[in-house]
Amino acid sequence: MRSDHGKNIVTCEGNTFIISAALSGGRVAEAWSTGRMIHDMNYLLGAEVGPDGPRFTTRASCLCNAGHALAAVRAVEDLLGLAVPPAARLVRDLAQGLQWVSEHLGHFYLFHLSDWVNLGLALRADPAKSARLAQDDSPIPAAGGGQFYLDAAERLKALAEGESGEFFAVGDCDHPAYAASPECSLLAFSHVPEAIRVRAALAEALAVLRCTGAQHPAFQVGGLADSAGTSPGDAPDLSAAARDRCASLVRQCRDFILYTFLPDILRVADAYRDWAGIGRTGVFLAFADLPGEDGQPPFSPGGIFTPGGVLKAPADALRMAWEDGETAWKGIDADHYRLRFGPGQPVYRFPSDDFVWFGVPRSAGLACEVGPLARMCGAYATGNGVVQAVVDDALRRLNLPLAAINSTLGRMLARGLEAAALIQTALSWLDSLDRCLARGDAALRAAIHDIPASGEGTGKAEIARGALAHRIRMEDRRIVRHESLVPSLWNFSPRSADGTRGPLEQALLATPVADAARPLEILRTIHSFDPCNACILRVEDAGAGRVMTVNAK
Incomplete structure (x- = not known):
């Protein structure tokens, strides 16, 4: 991304998130999250499906390559019916x-x-x-x-x-x-x-x-x-x-x-x-992942959660809308989402037509937050003892209720709490691996027998940023479409046609901003969602009658 200040043009060379926040009375009164990115992998057209065919699908060339490797491989395993x-x-x-x-x-x-x-x-x-x-x-x-x-x-x-x-x-x-x-x-x-x-x-x-x-x-x-x-x-x-x-x-x-x-x-x-009351969203989505030993619940349970309970489970049984069609925004919303602003405002230019506007991913019709906080809510609600212990101890030390984790503060906490729970669980996985190998379960790869001529497979994986999904479609034994839905598309999604805000848009509302020229408070919440690409923040300060642009990442 580069900014041509002389012509007031911001040129977005790649995937770019653009967040607008309108201030009133020193707080965020309205927020819009938009942007353009590539999320299909159709450069794979013509690849064969087989034990080594998906190798190139594991090279997404982004910050989460290993996660893309796992989700892509699981999509093929789903297509082939492999355990x-x-x-x-x-x-x-x-x-x-x-x-x-x-x-x-x-x-x-x-x-x-x-x-x-x-x-x-x-x-x-x-x-x-x-x-x-x-x-x-x-x-x-x-x-x-x-x-x-x-x-x-x-x-x-x-x-x-x-x-x-x-x-x-x-x-x-x-x-x-x-x-x-x-x-x-x-x-x-x-x-x-x-x-x-x-x-x-x-x-x-x-x-x-x-x-x-x-x-x-x-x-x-x-x-x-x-x-x-x-x-x-x-x-x-x-x-x-x-x-x-x-x-x-x-x-x-x-x-x-x-x-x-x-x-x-x-x-x-x-x-x-005090940040336990800032940055709240609505509900949280996590995929079932880190399955552990046979018969044991996964570290990350699947479902849609609130901080204290299970709203819908498991997530794998829910109908997941990868992206809605063209949204029916009107008036000022349509202008913000398509980055159409008046004289003196920056013009955002995407040189390549390969980058498409953000869609509106939903699960069970809900705008869901994904990420470490979502996984902690799910694990806590479904009785993961290690997670419950670290969460309860942290909240006791901070003298905060469980509901307080639905916040910007909670997202920061969730990373430390998940790391503490995971590092202890990793040692139990090593013990389980010792037992597994000792009893002779030495098979490390399922045999591939019949490859269907056509079909579709979906691979879901949790990565550090949150829920990642790959979907692959095959015809005549060759991949004809491969697409991904990354965590940031959940968290930074725009509002839907019915006016339901995306998670970040909701989280930014009522955020206090002490200095519009240095919107540190807004950046805290944006960063708490860990955006995977370049971010631009537009701050519209109605009281001062000016608009400021900040490189948020």
């Missing part, structure tokens, strides 16, 4: 779940930390007070105690004085929306290097099982890649030594998740408890 062997299911769970944990760490520490704490404020902190604060919240003291935070403050000072200072919004440390203390800010920023090391350890945990790489060996049609393929070295290593090393790395990562990451998120959340 994945138990050992392969457990390995897939590990590959999928540990990736979620890694992405939750990246989201908090690397992408959107500056929404809640500020590097400029961190430089005002007393390192000794930060050390005491850390000790109060975690049973494991930071290595080096007060000296650790003193050294961290020195490193952060050098960072702030360099070219990165603007990136970390050091100049905005006076923004009235920042409520976290300097010591809290120093704590969070000082843990970034260790978070990066933990992400590397999570990657190593999967690498020792040989479940990483561009070919996604854990996500192959029927199960796992095997040594009979064209690249024997790409097959997973499920030896006892590899499993033991993987478990050791996961335990190391567990300590950081439980005793540093989760306390950091709770500490930040405590400073912004």
Whole structure:
């Protein structure tokens, strides 16, 4: 994306989300979410369906390649009627779940930390007070105690004085929306290097099982890649030594998740408890995923949920509308959704006709939020003991009711809570894999027998961002259409013809905005949904009679 300021033209070179927020009385009075993107994969026309035919479908060339690999493979498995062997299911769970944990760490520490704490404020902190604060919240003291935070403050000072200072919004440390203390800010920023090391350890945990790489060996049609393929070295290593090393790395990562990451998120959340009433949506959708052992409920149950209950279940039994047809917007809504504005307003130009306007995906006719919060609501409502324990403990420490998680604050919390629950569950999957292999369930890939001449298959997968679906149609043994419905299309969908707002549009309503030129509060909620592509925010300030454009991601 680039902006031609001289001609007041914003050229969108790829998938672009454009959110408009109209302010009145210092709050968001109305919001519109629109944009254009590519979500079909018809460059696959002519590909054969078979054990290796879907290989190219697993290369979506976006931020969620592994998730697309899994959903695409499941679509083919659905078409062929294949059941994945138990050992392969457990390995897939590990590959999928540990990736979620890694992405939750990246989201908090690397992408959107500056929404809640500020590097400029961190430089005002007393390192000794930060050390005491850390000790109060975690049973494991930071290595080096007060000296650790003193050294961290020195490193952060050098960072702030360099070219990165603007990136970390050091100049905005006076923004009235920042409520976290300097010591809290120093704590969070000082843990970034260790978070990066933990992400590397999570990657190593999967690498020792040989479940990483561009070919996604854990996500192959029927199960796992095997040594009979064209690249024997790409097959997973499920030896006892590899499993033991993987478990050791996961335990190391567990300590950081439980005793540093989760306390950091709770500490930040405590400073912004008023945000438990900001950013509410309506209902939450999750697909049934991470199936575990036979007979055990999946980590992510399928259904449509509220924070305290099950609205409709399972989601797989619901009719899912991938996208509505042309919506019947009128008046100002139609103008905002098709980006038609008056003189002096930016003109949004998409050079390629390959990018299509956002549709309106719905499940059971409902505008559903997807993502970590949706999965936590579902797991909690259906009795997942590990999830219930971490959620109840967090809400007790924050003195908040369960309904408070339906908020922007709740979306931030959900990433830490899910990471804490998942990292513990991952160790149980490794134990289950040990038992599975010990009893001789060594099959890693289902045999493919008859391939139908035509048919359709749907693959559903949960990824860190939320519910992802692929749909594949075959004629004469060849793929004639392959399309995907990504999480951001659920969360950033426009309102439907009947006026029902999409999740983000609903969440932005009534958001307080202290400074329209620096709409930090709006950005917090946008970022809490973790948009997968470039975002532009238009702020229409009626009181000041001006419109501002902000690069939201």
